[in-house]
Amino acid sequence: MAKQLQPRGTGWSAAASPLFGLVALWMAVYLVWSVWAAAWLTAWIVDGAVPSFGVAWALALFTWDTETTWPGLPTPLVMVTSVLFVGATLALVMVGLRVFHGVRGDAEDAVTALNTGDETVAELARPAAAEKALRLRRSTLLGRKARSLKDADVGLVIGGVKRPRDKSGPTLFASWEDTILAYMAPRAGKTTAMAIPYVLAAPGPALATSNKGDVWAATAELREERTGERVWLFDPQEVTHQGRGMWWNPLRGVDNVEAAHRLAGHFVLTIDDDSKKDMWGPAAKALISQLLLAAALDDETLAIVGEWLHDAKQPRPVNVLQDHGFTAYADALRETQNIVSETRDGIYTTARTAARCLDDPAIMRWVTPPDDFDVDEFDPRPFVRSRQTLHLLSKSRSAAAPLIAALTDAVFLSAEEAAEGQGGRLDPPLVAVLDEAANICKIADLPDMYSHLGSRGIIPVTILQSYRQGVRVWTENGMEAMWSAATVKVFGAGLDDHKIVEALSKLVGQHDVSTGSFSFGDGKGNHSVQLRRQEIMQGSDIRQIAKGEALLFATAARPTLVEMHPWYENPDAKEIGAAIEKAHGLITAGARNRLPHGSQTQG
Template sequence: MAAGTPPLLVLAAIWGLVGLVFLVWVAAWLASLLSGGDVGGFGAGWAFALFTGDTATAWPGTPTFLVVLLCLAFATGLFFAGRYAFRFVRGRFGDEGDPVRALNVGNKWVAELARPEAAEKAVRLRKHTLKGRTGKSLKQEEVGLVLGDIKLPRGRTGSRLFASWEDTILAYMAPRAGKTTGLAIPYVLDAPGPALATSNKGDVWSATARIRELRTGERVWLFDPQRITHQPQAFWWNPLGTVRTVEEAHRLAGHFVLTIDDDDSKKDMWGPAAKALISQLILAAALEGESLETVGEWLHDAKQPRPVDILFEHGFIAYAEALRETQNIVSETRDGIYTTARTAARCLDDPEIMEWVCPPKDGRELDEFNPREFVKSKQTLHLLSKSRSAAAPLIAAMTDAIFIAGEEGSEGMGGRLDPPLVAVLDEAANICKISDLPDLYSHLGSRGIIPVTILQSYRQGVRVWTENGMEAMWSAATVKVFGAGLDDHKIVDALSKLIGQHDVSTTSFSYGDGKGNHSVQLRRQEIMEGADIRRIEKGEALIFATAAQATLVKMCPWYKGKDSAAVSAAIKEAEQAITEGAQRRYGAGAGSTAVES
């Protein structure tokens, strides 16, 4: 060999030659058994006879063609076996630079999210409803909310991961990336207790309403003031029913003001004053047993004395004085405050929306929705509103009322709702703008309330909750899910840094001055660069869980689960109901709205 040849290559060549000679000897031995001939003992003498072509010494009485034939058969078999073994090892561990290999192969940090740890944790958290059970006996839907199956190299999958019954989930996914099929629908179906879902379409309701009703034996409520599903109204809810304090009125008013679409400067100028005005009128109406319809009437009369008198009568002196001061300030300022307030609460001018939050008229008998009873049941509530519509504040207010009722209910169960409440807040930045949702994330999970906030992007959340608010929600969310379609370069670059780096080896050969050199170097590089994160496939997601390494998973959409046939049938039935409802409303020939499956 040439000077400078690495010793390992020399050893490999020697042992490869020995292996080849042994292969020929095995073929000769087998040929001798088949033909009745003989074969010499394996050793240096036998190898010498082979290389010198002395077949009479190497395998006397054995046909040489049979030996050659068997050698070819062995070589072919070893070739295919080696290729299979190479592919098997490569498929199990992946290429060295493969992010799936770097993140998921040997990832022990996510063991807490998989069975059996996740099941044992579920038993500890649900001490009442799973009392006496063992982790092994739990069904999948009792363990937690399914995040997906760990993605392994070459298309394989590993353990299934679950969010626990104390986790808070924040998901970022572009439209048609699988958020409805892989998160919203499965989570509503598998909720062990009450389930809440917000949406700007009827898809989640269509897929889950009938199944939840049959599975739980309890009522499914549909709050659809804009008739997205064209279904008749079956109940009403009084947002003022629990308002008795300044804090409660102020909180309810905040849901309206957060929906103002004006530019930030105008919102900053008139927003706080408009919020104070709405809260004062809300408190006065609640104290007098009036409805939101009355609040709307008062907003159109800047000199209306009745709310001031009511606040004085009930001892809210400071609030009454503040309202009277607003009514008596210079007209330009007063008109700006009232105009902003009317814009924020424009749903109060829509009689079709008001039917859902005011006592029934014309002798209609409708049930009244009670949040406190809901959180202690296994009922389901679907809240529908078109994006950025007038009804959006009511969606936020109703969701917030259920969160408050859930916190109150948890105190009577040892501090945690059991079974837990699952709240899927799809299109949260458009139709469910709860101003302090980032702060709620810090403790809802510990109360047995599992929020799943689904956004299209980080920036979409910033527009509603500001940069500080989104940072707070990001920090408080114990499970973060990133799906396909992330196009914000700042976010993908930040995720790339959070995922971290790994060592990748590079091999180089050089030859010079009659010597060959072989070197292996290690270099650090990002496990997933921003471009890799942007290319996450539909139906897959990147999971960040507290104190765990980032993990790539294949999501578990409903159409691949055990309920696929039932959900398909439910969607078909719901589409027919939507079509019939649209025809009743608009006349024969009207079609249904599309239902995303």
């Protein structure tokens, strides 16, 4: 990035021409003197003599009077020495400048301004980060020394502090009580520098959502090897073509209005049409939650909810709710069913759009009990106490997305319950990487959850492409809540929203920039320096953050530019590369065979 973040405001323009004359004159003097120095050096070596340097000597050189300039010395030898001499002095000057800048940096350069002096990020780096890990993970790191902790035990690696001139600074970690929010454009390193390394490094259970098979491909086999525990793959749209190796019952644990409402929320959030969402959304959510609760109470599966949504006159859910004592809920459902047909159709159509995955038998196979008993049921409760891995895949904005959100939410809830049973903090912590969260993991309560997940030992890593993408799902208020509750915020390459870019520029702050100017008058040159306040990173600098780099905002630390550590630059790159290769083979084979439904290759 140093390339783009050039020092600004050196005002040479108007005063340039007299200055260039002056510089050219001194260059000429330097060259003539260099030839003299080279001749003198040659004479010294071969035991000759050269007249002293002066105007007379220079004139002799210009008239090519070699008998005067270097009497008795071979001219070619003097010429060669001259070239070497000029080369050597220039090289010396360059090295000198480099060393000087390396020590001091460009005062105007953002990297220098932000990243010199480690005290403001010390809490995120070793040894402080390791000490903190020991404190937060008292039960699993008992008796360990801070020094002996591996990176993966210290925290999630955000990157190395970027230094002026290619050197890299200390590695910074998100701790086991942080909540992470990242914004990055496509191909900026979300998957390679965050999702994949975080899943591999998770000390306890790991969950990852993705709209592609890449995270699964890179981590599934290695996680299984390293933890010795099961890797689950919830892939209702067959992104990886690995067949169904698990199923999950979303209705398990839905035995009250609160739980039903929460589950219904994930469906309604997937309605893309904003006007429809505003007009019918709340009523559709109520309807879905009434039907979900009725289905759960009646020991039915999710499939029946789909049937009931197509039959607005169906009396059974009303009766079930009534029988189980949910009188108000039963009345509300009856009212919806008997409302004027236009309104009722609006509500039912919206609810059906939100829950359209219920109409897709291929998707429903993953959330309804299987005919064959080989397919294991995924239960979030033991999962959060294990070192297992759960991959959740869905194509962007697809029908299956609400199920991804619902399963993630169920894991969060189980993790919170488990944390309460462990003195408030889950240990080892749960790492939940929500890649492409705004497309496939629209958990309605996510912004609220951000304020307490970290303190329970649940580390959410929500990765979005832009702030606006988040606003579309969680609204402006929701995003503001998430923004302020996230303790680690990472801004990568390709941020393009002017509002966020300007806000970041303000948050990074200002510094003094010196502006040099040179004027030429009355036969002499004047150099003057002015100081002025200027943004350390202007909006355009933030827009130009390079791929693989990021601006980091962490609680109690100064904004810092970091170089992220993608998996392919880490020590285990070869191993991961091989795993990806192998997984791609499996995906290709799976796609070719179009595995018959119900077959199991994963587990």
